[in-house]
Amino acid sequence: MAAAAQVQAPPLKEYPVIPILQKDAMAGSRPYVAPEKVNEALGFPGKLVEDWHDRAIAKMGELLGKYRSLRVFLDACVHCGACTDKCHYFLGTGDPKNMPVARQELVRKVYRRYFTLAGRLFPKLVGAEDLTEEVLEDWYRYFNQCSECRRCSVYCPYGIDTAEITMAAKEIMDSIGLGQKYTNEILGKVHKVGNNLGLPGPALENTLETLAEEVKEDTGMDVRFPLDEKGAEVLVVTPSADFFAEPHVYSLVGYAKVFHAAGISWTLSSHASEAGNFGLFIGSYEQMRAIAKRVREAALELGVKRIVVGECGHAWRVAYSFWNTLIGPFDFLDPRYPAPQHICELTWDLIRRGAIRFDKEKNDHRIVTFHDSCNVARGAGMGGIPGGQFIIPREIIRAACNHFYDMAPETIHEHTYCCGGGGGLLTDELLELRVKGALPRMEALKAVVDAHGVNFMATICAICKAQFSKVLPYYKFDMSMIGGVHQLVGDAIRLGESR
Amino acid sequence: MSLLFAALFYAAAAVFVAGLARKIVQYARTPAPLVIPTTPAPRTRSGVALRMLREVALFESLFRANKWIWLFGWTFHVALALVLLRHLRYFQEPLWEAVALAQPFGVYAGFAMLASLGGLWARRFVVERIRYISTISDHLMLALLVAIAASGLGMKYVAPTDVVAVKAFMLGLLRFEVEPLPSDPLLLVHLALVALLIAIFPASKLLHAPGVFFSPTRNQPDDARERRHVAAWAKE
Numbered sequence: 238m239a240a241a242a243q244v245q246a247p248p249l250k251e252y253p254v255i256p257i258l259q260k261d262a263m264a265g266s267r268p269y270v271a272p273e274k275v276n277e278a279l280g281f282p283g284k285l286v287e288d289w290h291d292r293a294i295a296k297m298g299e300l301l302g303k304y305r306s307l308r309v310f311l312d313a314c315v316h317c318g319a320c321t322d323k324c325h326y327f328l329g330t331g332d333p334k335n336m337p338v339a340r341q342e343l344v345r346k347v348y349r350r351y352f353t354l355a356g357r358l359f360p361k362l363v364g365a366e367d368l369t370e371e372v373l374e375d376w377y378r379y380f381n382q383c384s385e386c387r388r389c390s391v392y393c394p395y396g397i398d399t400a401e402i403t404m405a406a407k408e409i410m411d412s413i414g415l416g417q418k419y420t421n422e423i424l425g426k427v428h429k430v431g432n433n434l435g436l437p438g439p440a441l442e443n444t445l446e447t448l449a450e451e452v453k454e455d456t457g458m459d460v461r462f463p464l465d466e467k468g469a470e471v472l473v474v475t476p477s478a479d480f481f482a483e484p485h486v487y488s489l490v491g492y493a494k495v496f497h498a499a500g501i502s503w504t505l506s507s508h509a510s511e512a513g514n515f516g517l518f519i520g521s522y523e524q525m526r527a528i529a530k531r532v533r534e535a536a537l538e539l540g541v542k543r544i545v546v547g548e549c550g551h552a553w554r555v556a557y558s559f560w561n562t563l564i565g566p567f568d569f570l571d572p573r574y575p576a577p578q579h580i581c582e583l584t585w586d587l588i589r590r591g592a593i594r595f596d597k598e599k600n601d602h603r604i605v606t607f608h609d610s611c612n613v614a615r616g617a618g619m620g621g622i623p624g625g626q627f628i629i630p631r632e633i634i635r636a637a638c639n640h641f642y643d644m645a646p647e648t649i650h651e652h653t654y655c656c657g658g659g660g661g662l663l664t665d666e667l668l669e670l671r672v673k674g675a676l677p678r679m680e681a682l683k684a685v686v687d688a689h690g691v692n693f694m695a696t697i698c699a700i701c702k703a704q705f706s707k708v709l710p711y712y713k714f715d716m717s718m719i720g721g722v723h724q725l726v727g728d729a730i731r732l733g734e735s736r
Numbered sequence: 737m738s739l740l741f742a743a744l745f746y747a748a749a750a751v752f753v754a755g756l757a758r759k760i761v762q763y764a765r766t767p768a769p770l771v772i773p774t775t776p777a778p779r780t781r782s783g784v785a786l787r788m789l790r791e792v793a794l795f796e797s798l799f800r801a802n803k804w805i806w807l808f809g810w811t812f813h814v815a816l817a818l819v820l821l822r823h824l825r826y827f828q829e830p831l832w833e834a835v836a837l838a839q840p841f842g843v844y845a846g847f848a849m850l851a852s853l854g855g856l857w858a859r860r861f862v863v864e865r866i867r868y869i870s871t872i873s874d875h876l877m878l879a880l881l882v883a884i885a886a887s888g889l890g891m892k893y894v895a896p897t898d899v900v901a902v903k904a905f906m907l908g909l910l911r912f913e914v915e916p917l918p919s920d921p922l923l924l925v926h927l928a929l930v931a932l933l934i935a936i937f938p939a940s941k942l943l944h945a946p947g948v949f950f951s952p953t954r955n956q957p958d959d960a961r962e963r964r965h966v967a968a969w970a971k972e
Contacts (some may be wrong), residue, residue, distance in 0.1 A: 255865070257864065258864055258865065258868060301766070303766070303967075304766070304768070304769065305763060305766040305768040305950060305952055306768065306951075308762065309947045309950045309951055309952075310951075312759070312947055313943060313948065314941065315874075315941045315944050316866075316869050316870060316874050317798070317809060318863065318865060318866040318869060319797075319801035319802050320801070321865040321869065322865065323801070333865070333869075336869065338869050339868065342869070353939065354939050355873075355939045362873050362876070363871060363872075363873045364871035390953050391800070392797055392801030394795055394801075394944075394948070395944055395947055395948045395951050395954070396774055396797065396948070396952075396954035398772065398774065522769065522770075522970060526970075557960060557961060558770065558771050558772070558960040559770055559771070559960070561961055561962075561964050562770060562771065562960065562964050562965045562966055565964050566964060575961055576961065615775045618775075618777075618779075621779075623776060623778075623779065624775075626775075651774075651776060
């Protein structure tokens with residue numbers, strides 16, 4: 238970790254300031270390339286193929302025919318500049334290629350050269366370029382500096398979503414053997430073992446037993462953590478970090494307590510022990526579908542009536558927006574509940590019906606704020622109401638805590654800033670990028686820390702939790718400030734009289 | 737000269753129609769395999785229509801992004817619409833009421849157009865981030881629009897041309913007959929540049945106009961849990 242020690246967090250400013258351009262400031266930021274075996278296990282070429290140029294262009298042509306988003310987004314940009322100050326990585330690094338439009342141009346200039354008349358005839362005039370080794374290298378660097386958070390897309394007058402372009406670029410790079418190690422290794426594990434961490438069934442069982450014992454010690458209650466229980470009402474699919482990482486595991490305890498208090502039978506699955514779906518990050522429809530299929534298989538095998546997804550941002554986007562398309566229809570589930578359902582939707586429903594109650598003062602040592610996670614905020618919904626994904630988690634927090642303060646309005650809801658670690662960038666060799674990318678969120682956090690003494694930032698995303706645990710100390714915050722919404726729920730929920 | 741300009745306009749119109757039709761068919765035929773609307777996404781089709789209307793008429797997203805770009809960009813587009821409305825008088829006899837009403841506003845709009853183009857262009861020099869992303873063609877496009885607006889206003893205030901003859905020429909084109917066109921240099925420049933703009937429309941960033949209607953992040957309702965959206969290529 239010698240390299241990590243050298244990473245310096247940018248100073249926190251009183252007001253956000255758009256940085257002066259620093260060309261190539263992040264040109265050195267480059268994740269490890271996936272080893273041959275890792276790529277091949279996913280059906281990608283092991284290493285950069287001989288004819289990478291031709292195959293990349295052919296792949297681009299294929300994707301242009303498959304995705305209207307890519308087709309329209311590559312044509313429609315007018316370089317108006319609305320997005321230039323919207324990316325957290327740009328705000329944190331000042332590298333101009335981290336401005337969304339400039340990141341898109343890395344692909345767009347190649348698109349123009351090979352797929353448009355103007356680019357073929359007058360490349361210099363319209364900013365068209367051949368796909369050279371340097372361009373490919375820029376792709377690898379800068380599309381691994383986009384967390385696919387879609388903040389730029391909120392502000393674009395044409396709705397151009399850089400995430401779609403990043404995904405296309407990653408899909409092209411995977412198809413020529415230039416995969417990213419961290420993401421592709423995780424994809425390999427989930428196919429082989431069923432979760433991103435590679436935790437096999439027995440290890441999972443042990444962990445859950447330990448958790449049950451700990452809760453028993455704490456509360457005197459027999460709160461269950463069932464695994465592979467046929468006939469349970471609810472299948473919970475949650476990010477595998479919830480099984481062992483801190484603070485994630487406290488949220489898992491929170492889910493278990495909610496089910497216990499409400500008297501709903503539930504189970505986890507060893508076959509589908511992962512809500513996360515890194516297929517999204519590399520833009521691969523096939524990968525995403527294959528991973529999602531495990532959930533359908535587990536639900537059918539266990540005979541559950543509902544599927545509930547735990548606290549994980551991109552998993553909720555995939556579940557909410559894509560599952561029905563990828564692995565639906567869910568006609569085998571109870572039609573009275575949305576399929577899939579978010580754990581926050583479930584908890585909020587129980588709160589409203591009075592089925593669970595809280596001793597709020599148990600959270601009185603906490604002054605809480607809420608970080609909207611990008612994929613939940615901009616790529617999904619909750620509760621079937623506009624803005625439900627913003628309202629419901631906050632209402633749960635207010636039900637479980639006495640002290641809650643929102644961060645500045647331009648940094649929450651659909652305007653929220655990425656934690657800096659999403660999109661498959663949560664790896665140590667990208668630490669500098671991750672620290673700097675967290676800057677806008679850290680500035681907003683500091684404002685509520687100073688104004689209200691906030692000491693806890695709740696979120697509903699495993700990546701956010703892991704990322705903030707790592708980067709908070711760089712900004713002189715305590716790493717235990719970050720935690721899950723169901724951590725707060727679990728700490729204050731009434732479990733009934735101990736017997 | 738009249739013959740040349742008649743040919744120029746027919747050619748430009750043909751390129752415009754064929755090129756744009758090709759792009760629109762291409763956009764429409766390319767599948768959108770996943771539901772990707774950006775928040776705040778309406779949950780119904782009528783909600784989407786309203787969102788699109790706000791986006792196209794008010795530039796809602798741009799307003800949220802950057803007030804200066806919005807001010808210049810929105811002013812330019814509204815001014816352009818008024819100017820186009822005013823120019824319809826060259827293509828119809830008798831005039832629609834709206835076209836008659838728009839006549840004086842169309843002139844003011846010409847100035848507003850020039851001013852807002854100036855603002856947009858200035859940003860490409862003054863704001864470092866926008867200077868970085870500007871290509872030669874971005875500048876040329878602004879130059880083209882400024883030249884069209886300036887030559888138009890020039891004819892109104894400096895060197896008037898015989899607008900009755902121009903109208904006869906345009907009405908003639910609609911009947912596929914070539915009437916004599918006045919040969920004032922300013923008019924010929926104005927018309928040549930307009931023809932150029934029309935011709936490059938389908939091969940340039942002006943495709944943002946049809947593109948916005950096909951943008952999946954804006955034209956999809958947030959109904960993924962209720963409706964499946966399986967693309968033909970993704971069927972198993």
